[in-house]
Amino acid sequence: MDQQSLELRVLGRSGLVSLTIRDVVLIERLSLNFRAGLCVLTGETGAGKSILLDSLGLALGARADSGLVRHGAEQASVTAEFDLSGDHPAFAILKEQGLDADDRLVIRRTVSADGRSRAWVNDQAVGVALLRRLGEELVEVHGQFDTHGLLNPQTHRGVLDAYAGLAARHAQVAASYRAWRQVEDARANAAADIARARAEEEYLRHAVAELDALAPRAGEEEELAETRAVLMHREKLVDALNAAFADLSGDRGVERQLSSAIRTLSRIADKAGGRLDPVIASLDRAANEAAEAIAGLHAASADVDMDPAALEKLEERLFALRAAARKHGVEVDSLAALRDDFARRLSLIEDQGDLLARLAREAETARETYRAAAEKLSQERQSAAGRLDAAVAGELPPLKLDKARFRTLVEPLDEGDWGPSGIDRVAFLVATNPGSPPGALNKIASGGELARFMLALKVVLAQTSTVGTMVFDEVDTGIGGAVAAAVGERLAALGHGLQVLVVTHSPQVAALGATHLKVQKTVKGERVSTGVAVLEGDERREEIARMLSGATVTDEARRAAESLMAGRG
Template sequence: MLNRLDIKDFALVDQLAVDFRAGFSAITGETGAGKSIMLDALGLILGDRASPDLIRTGAASADLCAEFSVAGINAAQAWLEQRELGDPDAPELCLLRRTLGADGRSRAFVNGRPVTLQDVRELAEHLIDIHSQHAHQSLLRREVQRLLLDEYGGHAGLARDVATACGHWQQLVHTLDHLQRSNEEGSERRALLSYQLDELDALEPDADEYGELVNQHKRLAHADEHARRLASTLTGLDEDEDAVTAQLGRLLHGLEAIDDAHPALNSARELLATARVNSEEATAELRRYADLLEPDPERLASIDTRIGALHDLARKHRIRPEALAELRASIAAELDSLAGGEEHCEQLAAEADAARKSLLAGAGKLTAARRKAAARLETAVTAELVKLGMKHARFEAHLEALEENACGPGGLERVEFRVSANKGIDPGPLGKIASGGELSRISLAIQVVTAATSRIPSLILDEADVGIGGRTAEVVGRLLRSLGEHTQVLAVTHLPQVAALAHQHLAVEKSDQEAARVSIHTLSEEARVAELARMLGGVEVTEQTRAHASEMRSRAVGA
């Protein structure tokens, strides 16, 4: 529901704030007073294209804001939650804002956060429906017509199930197609992988093998040189009377003979003792290493051959020799995956076939439900159109059957609302057959018939009363009032018979000053009677027209 509209520096409005109520609100004013400015502003807030010409003369920018209540509007709340655009402090409210700059740029906001115009248009579909000759005629869109029919027939849940089933089937078909193409391309791939795996299995590379082989090769290749250097080192450490270990022992013995416990002397003794122990341990380690330096030409040749084989295979795959074991595991895993592809294809094909049968069964039930609902809707809407002065009108909820292979999220048919406004003319699409005024009345008739099931909480009608008067005008007013019991209705009207029946009456006025300004006021009961008298009497309002206006309000209050 639309709670409030704030307009600043837009067209002829410098600053304007309008509060709206639930029910039916009539908007009236003299010709040229600017009744459509409010609707134009609302249209921009809801995503219409902007122009710098719409900014009030002398102002740098225009600022437009609309507050909606989304309490009970599940679709709008879900949309906001999915995009994290809800207001945590007031989750039941939604604030839409649009700013226009003199440079032609505009910005849109939802609850203070910038969004795209497409985002705004998507959200607006859950909040409000505007019907006029130039704005937001959502009723002309087939998907909206289909949704209205499904809601009216009480099978919207079945329609959602069909859409879900279609999505599931399409996903299975897509996955199956991808897998089949992969299998076709995979036959050559499997042959290549099998060959590569055989090569790797013949070599049997180990993850840590290459590094160990390199170390062994270095040791064996330089065994003689290492042995000579090692012998010299061992001699210097322990195998000569002037060896390091012996000298350290003698030096330590000399210090221990000094009878003095000075800290510096004690520290020196400890360091020399540690040095002798380290020298002894180094000697032991070097002797253990010396045992490994036995020349082994056969082992060296074997290692050369093994390293060469690892290098050759690694070069073939353009990887390091150390990665051969990992490559073998990867190839084996891919082969296992490809081996199960054909079996998986068969399983997916069976699932897709079952999903299609389920989809067609659900779509068939939906078709039957739509046919029954369409017949009821046609009769009911046509009857309302006759009441609205379209005596020869004929409304049709046409179902265009589709082939089974064309079954989609919308089922096995396309829904299209058609109408004939004149006798002897076959019904055609709403946008091609109906004029602006007729479209408003057709929309009104459809909304009245579907009010109890409609998902749109607010409806705006512009020029719904064009070309009618007298008794039909009162019928329009009563229909709008009746519709207002289920949804919020805002209607721009020129007819006192319609305005008299509104729950709320807003009057638009334009000042006579040099710089014309537009204002909108919510009328009191006394002011309503005066406005109705103006609408009835024109330039000169007599006591008789005032009495007539008062009588109209009295009848409306008792309606």
């Protein structure tokens, strides 16, 4: 089959619009467009129904495997398109990742023959982890061997909170828990600091006294090093300064000669018609500059002409600072700050009683604030548990579980297990026989009972779920007759508000679908491919009759199929 496109428009709330599959196992080219309501997928064992679910799972972040690539093809690809409401959680995830989105979400995933995988959301390259996050918000899959979702006790508390609309209360509890833990962490850190300070109190006191005596200051090392360099060349500097001073002063010095030249020219300046005025002014400036230079030489000479013992004292100071820095493993310029830190740690010892007492009071106040908020959440959970139990109980008789009991257990946790979700453990328990104690959902129920319990829960919880598409993979396994019909009725009821896709071998379930897709295998020569047909009228009757009677379809089976179909809607 080169290409197949089935037009089934999606109606109502958010859901899967289309699924396009290329070169996945036995599927060469297949395009399916879905609509809301209950869509049943039937077909003989081995026809390839699981390939459709594997393809959808691939688009939603499931593990990629080169074994999915059709033999002889270079790569497999799956494109899933969803029509979402404007407030759908998937948009928040996309915004968080800086990705563009509108009311349509198109996810594309490819797997090459060597196992490499790539993914795109609305033609923007993304990682598989993001696909998984989106998938959790878009499609919920429940299979006969499912160990996730409602069968995982870790999810039960969140499910109950969602059912009861406790998001705001949960957020308040989480915030108060974080505030409590912050104070407790500060308390623990302070206690650790104090313990360390006590252990090294003697060392700290000695170090502070030593640094106080040394009195280091920032920038001192550089200043001392520069002065030391000057003093080490003192004799050469003094000789040079004296020679320069001799050249500039004395009987033949430049200052005396400039003054003489100025006096000589000033006496005849009035006879030069102003021509000597600029010269005299220049000589005057030169005399002033020379005087300043000589004064500078005096000052420099005074700085350099220090007591030779000053160099020894300076070096002692410099070496003492550097020795202290090496001792404490810091830079010389950091010694002053280190002294302050040592003093702070000592003060912790002196102020420890007040500090720890204050933090203890703050921690107790924060704990009580958290506990009060968590107890309110717990009370609301208890109330919601009763409502959930009653709602599920109402769904059990139609599923032929009249004698079964469902119970939502809300019990307190030990304080060591308290957390941002509160102080409760929530678990869904069931008892399938009168008088038997309730047990874990995934431990007590048989395969057929489990499927029906899950379906009852799904029907009750559907109104609180943001997921628009639910997939049930052969959840009717192990049941038949009136029980299968009841399962079909609940699936159809679930389809009134959601898009429900069901892979089924039950004719009773198949007869109640708003849409019926038949997965079938086609053999052409040595080529085997899987395709999908939309069944209507007689074709649908024949498929349901086949499911009733097996390989040979009898008139009696056709009449039974017509009877089942007549009960649809």
